[in-house]
Amino acid sequence: MRKIFSLTLALLMTTCFFAQEDKKDGDKGDNKRGNSIVRNIKIKDNMYMITGRGGNIGVNTGENGVLVIDSQFAELSPDIIASIKRVSNDKPIQFLVNTHHHGDHVGGNENFSKEGAIIYAHDNVRYRILKKEQEKAEKEIDKAYDESVKKGVGESMSQEEAEMNAKRGVERMQESLDIDYISPMITYSENSTMYYNGQKIMLLHLHKAHTDGDTMIFFTDSNVIHTGDAYIKGKYPFVDVKNGGSVEGYINGLQKIMALSDEDTQIIPGHGTLATRADVEETLKMMKYLKDRVAYYYLTGKTLEEILPLEDVGKIYDDKGFGGGFISTESFITVLYNAAAKKYKNKRAKPQK
Numbered sequence: 001m002r003k004i005f006s007l008t009l010a011l012l013m014t015t016c017f018f019a020q021e022d023k024k025d026g027d028k029g030d031n032k033r034g035n036s037i038v039r040n041i042k043i044k045d046n047m048y049m050i051t052g053r054g055g056n057i058g059v060n061t062g063e064n065g066v067l068v069i070d071s072q073f074a075e076l077s078p079d080i081i082a083s084i085k086r087v088s089n090d091k092p093i094q095f096l097v098n099t100h101h102h103g104d105h106v107g108g109n110e111n112f113s114k115e116g117a118i119i120y121a122h123d124n125v126r127y128r129i130l131k132k133e134q135e136k137a138e139k140e141i142d143k144a145y146d147e148s149v150k151k152g153v154g155e156s157m158s159q160e161e162a163e164m165n166a167k168r169g170v171e172r173m174q175e176s177l178d179i180d181y182i183s184p185m186i187t188y189s190e191n192s193t194m195y196y197n198g199q200k201i202m203l204l205h206l207h208k209a210h211t212d213g214d215t216m217i218f219f220t221d222s223n224v225i226h227t228g229d230a231y232i233k234g235k236y237p238f239v240d241v242k243n244g245g246s247v248e249g250y251i252n253g254l255q256k257i258m259a260l261s262d263e264d265t266q267i268i269p270g271h272g273t274l275a276t277r278a279d280v281e282e283t284l285k286m287m288k289y290l291k292d293r294v295a296y297y298y299l300t301g302k303t304l305e306e307i308l309p310l311e312d313v314g315k316i317y318d319d320k321g322f323g324g325g326f327i328s329t330e331s332f333i334t335v336l337y338n339a340a341a342k343k344y345k346n347k348r349a350k351p352q353k
């Protein structure tokens with residue numbers, strides 16, 4: 001069995017940009033625990049959206065059991081699970097789908113796993129969760145080893161004794177910790193379909209969008225879509241280039257959401273309140289427009305510093321509130337600029353001095 005160090009702690013440390021998002025919601029949760037920030041919003045029969053801190057959770061209940069999408073943070077799990085049990089009349093939570101690997105969407109995985117849920121996601125989600133955990137575990141173990149040696153020498157052990165002692169301690173740490181509960185147990189590489197609770201549920205991989213492991217989930221009978229962070233409502237999105245995301249892929253993902261939805265579709269965004277197809281369309285228009293403007297200015301030889309203050313780049317969507325999220329106008333334009341630079345490297349005019 002594969003065992004490594006301090007997974008829960010490590011996951012808590014992986015909070016992505018959106019970690020604090022819903023904190024301001026305060027205590028208006030429906031949960032009976034006094035200080036809960038967890039809210040469970042009924043979308044329609046057997047479909048719910050849970051907010052708290054981190055990415056929005058989707059819930060589908062029915063005869064078979066419960067399917068949950070994303071798990072927010074570990075410390076919220078008791079409230080989230082209690083809330084799910086209330087709306088599902090205590091049906092078992094059988095599946096947890098992870099829309100991608102970021103800590104604010106998978107931080108509660110271990111707790112859902114211990115409830116009996118099978119975690120299901122794209123191949124790259126498993127790969128990235130394991131990679132991140134292993135890197136963190138190695139760092140933690142190195143640190144614990146160094147501290148133990150120092151302490152041993154301070155307590156008048158010889159250097160050799162202290163090292164032996166530290167080694168034994170680290171081995172015990174490795175044995176007592178377990179990674180099997182937090183990463184997806186079943187993965188897929190392209191698309192996948194579930195037939196659950198009387199409806200067809202399509203899981204569609206969006207290539208290189210927010211990350212390289214994004215899944216959107218379409219409940220075909222309920223006409224509800226959970227987009228993960230491949231769409232967030234009314235704010236500039238985070239294109240996680242380091243983890244395989246791309247501007248083109250993000251736009252393609254939004255187009256896929258548009259193609260599958262109609263005006264009655266209820267859309268659970270990765271972050272923000274429940275959305276409609278028109279909301280997704282606005283973000284799609286914003287991205288296409290800004291991508292083209294930035295590429296145009298890049299090709300005419302402007303530097304990033306010259307582009308940022310331009311009215312028809314930064315201001316136009318800032319006025320609609322897009323810059324008020326976790327991704328500032330400046331960082332979003334920088335991502336677009338870098339994408340243009342990669343695409344048009346040899347085609348631009350010389351920068352004007």
Ligand SMILES: [Zn+2]
Binds near residue numbers: 229
């Ligand atoms: Zn994310």
